[in-house]
Amino acid sequence: MDDTKDFGTPKKSSEKLIELNIDGIEVSVPEGTSIMRAASEAGVSVPKLCATDSLDPFGSCRLCLVEIEGKRGYPASCTTPVEQDLKVHTQTPKLADIRKGVMELYISDHPLDCLTCATNGDCELQDMAGAVGLRDVRYGYDGDNHLKSEKDESNPYFTFDPSKCIVCSRCVRACEETQGTYALTIDGRGFESKVSAGNKDFMDSECVSCGACVQACPTATLVEKSIIDHGQPERSVTTTCAYCGVGCSFNAEMQGEEVVRMTPNKDGGANHGHSCVKGRFAWGYTTHKDRITTPMIRKSIKDPWKKVSMEEAINYAALEIKRIQKKYGFDSVGAISSSRCTNEETYLMQKIVRAAYGNNNIDTCARVCHSPTGYGLKSTIGESSGTQNFDSVMKSDVIMIIGANPTDGHPVFASQMKRRLREGAKLIIVDPREIDLVKNTPHVKADFHLKLKPGTNVATINSLAHVVVKEGLLDEDFIKNRCESEAFNYWKDFISKEENSPEFLEAETGIPALLVRKAARLFAQKGNSAIYYGLGVTEHSQGSTMVMGIANLTMATGNIGREGVGINPLRGQNNVQGACDMGSFPHEFPGYRHVSDVATQNLFESAWNTELYKEPGLRIPNMLDGAISGKFKSVYCEGEDIAQSDPDTQHVTHALESMECVIVQDLFLNETAMYAHVFLPGSSFLEKNGTFTNAERRISRVRKVMSPKNGYEDWEITQMLSNALGYPMNYKHASEIMDEIAELTPQFQGVSFDKLDKLGSIQWPCNEQHSEGTPTMHVDEFVRGKGKFFITEYIPTTEKVNNKFPLILTTGRILAHYNVGAQTRRTNNIEWHDEDLIEIHPHDAEDRGINEQDWVGINSRAGDTVLRAKITDRVQPGVVYTTFHHPVSGANVITTDNSDWATNCPEFKVTAVQVTKVTQPSDWQEKYQKFSEKQIDLVKKNEEKVN
């Protein structure tokens, strides 16, 4: 279907078809379809202003009236559903007269500045004036009008000009129906009616800048500032957002090689035409002045950088890697790829390590986020991925969110979830902090908030499962037919023990036992219950155990293998799933096959024409420990900033300082690049071809919309390095890399760029049985055959509070920023969040004499930093919380090197700290400031020399 065409009202999915006649054309559409949509699908355009196919019909503009034979009056075609055998006329003299009169009234209170208007050529009001043949306006401007209404330019990305508003309510309805924020309303009645953001300007209102209102506006009332600055785009290319794991499809609207607007793609399988402030507006970083587009090398991190050609930089890097391997051994070098990279790039990163370096020292940033998801789900259900598509939530009766904050971290999916919650689905939230969905979201209120103490996830999931078992709420048929019986019996005996009861664990978790019992009963009710979880599950010393606990509870209640249920890891970055699929972990090839598996070894050795190492390689923390002990000497980081995103910053930087060749491929001189010897300039997502795989296993195309500013797509740089190392790679296009992935990876067997172009996106597995992909997994049987229950004994973290460190620090994200902030800090999103704050409960603040906005020192066993205080009861007493979007905050200076038992995923969510009032930055912050200023100078010195 044409993405750019607006059919006026939403599509209906009834299997019953209704036949009718519109303007002499026989039409057949699903029952419930509006006459407007039926006409539009048949190629008949009915004039409209208040209708758009992303919103429910409203029937206010009176422009879409039609005549129906045998019926009185002139019904609005947007609100009138089709009926069998109707005969509809959309163009009659009477209708033309009515429409012209309506348009005349609209235009009589609208500035006639079309030629200088920002939306000239893209204005529905202008189009409708043309469509109805409006030639003159009889009423003049002498009377009352709205033409001098003040324009609101407070939002950095769009303006609100009430003088151009026709009060069609599309923006208000988009804010409600599409986004679910309810920030806009219509104030007043009749002539006084006006769109209002709660009588505040947009920046001070509840508006979250998702852009839904701008997208819905049919006039220039709400318009992007980039369009005001540049004018209308001349072409559009569909691509995929480079921010969170929702993986929204966008149209990059272009003037030549410049993006002038990003608009959400209506046909996007993950986002269905919706967006958030990051994907919709925060793409300015791609052309930010900080971007480095020239390769640089230096012998020591104390030296100024030397600008060189890409060939020289690649040759220098290759010689260094070879020198180091000769001197320190073949496994003294490795690489770290990122979930910000495309599938094709991460595939090449692991290939260069395995085939050119000759070891398996490849790791990825999923190590520090969702590696426990991979381990836990592979063990229990046989596949390291979520089980559903996002649309599945619309069939859920009970939604349990554990350790995730979807409205901030995954806002577009959160909007869909909120829609389902407004329809009546029940909500259980398991989180130490009061996220917005608990009670700060309009028309949404959690039925249960299990406000657990940080670090007690496993105790909590065990107590929920205990109730299910002891109260006879098991889905016995599902367990009998779908799960391994011996493992289930072991688990049942274990979970039935009194030590797993909510009453026994109440003191440990802090959750009243009765609340746990009620939540468990709700979750296990007959119906569809689904679990959505985030890093609050994985970033613990028992992260993998908790993922297994989630799988246990899901299987025990039969909530897997159909729509509306399932296990749904919400991935932080856009391509976490894809990076893991592509063999970015040191123990497995693409497709999650262990490096010791002989058949897989043979497959890859034959395809890559080289002998491969058959032992697992080093994980990121192993690489860092190895560097400090003098055994690991070189790391090649593409798109990953371990000096900011990994725990115990001082340990990370000490390791980087201990290496002899740190190679960083990135857009910016990020924190890791300050310790680098080779800087390879990267290309942004707008400058390359490839694919991303989102949290629902959806593979989507990333399309090159402009030439790379650095001259190369990222995969080309990796290919050059491989060739310089002596292992030949000869891909001419990213599509050839995907062809190789498909040939060697069962889950991707049927995937190609051609098929993606045809279908839009594909959810793996895509193979002979499922040639167009698999939205719901484990339908008849689990990927591993029978589902396997695992015993999940609760083992408290060793990170204990005591008199010296009496509080628990936990971390999270904010809507405006993405991960370490390298991208969003270089956009106007900084206006919403220009520093990380430490949230502290009023009681804890009072005990320490801390007031709002005071500077406070946060000390842990690993280090200390200083942030401003925000006093709030969103955190519970004994718990403090911060974000990690600004490097100077040093959030990871405080976090320790404790990690998950199975995967070494850091225990970011539990750090024992003390918080005290201070007057100056920490020693680390002062040192950091000096060091980073010096490193920036070392780049500038080189520029001065060149100039």
Place this chain on the structure above:
Amino acid sequence: MNNNLVTMANQIGGFFKSYPDKEQATKDIAVHMKKFWPPVMRKEIIEYVDSSEDNLLDDMVNEAIKKYLKD
């Protein structure tokens, strides 16, 4: 000796120790190390076990390394 290895090994042992079949659990500890630990780390932990009977590893982990990791 890298102290992290001892911590990591004991954490792995912590997960498997609650399984009713102790022999299988002991094997599983070693299997986990074989699957996820590179040779350099396995060698180091084996040397650590060999160097002292009175070490900081839990009993089941010691046994797993001696019986199943060395081969």
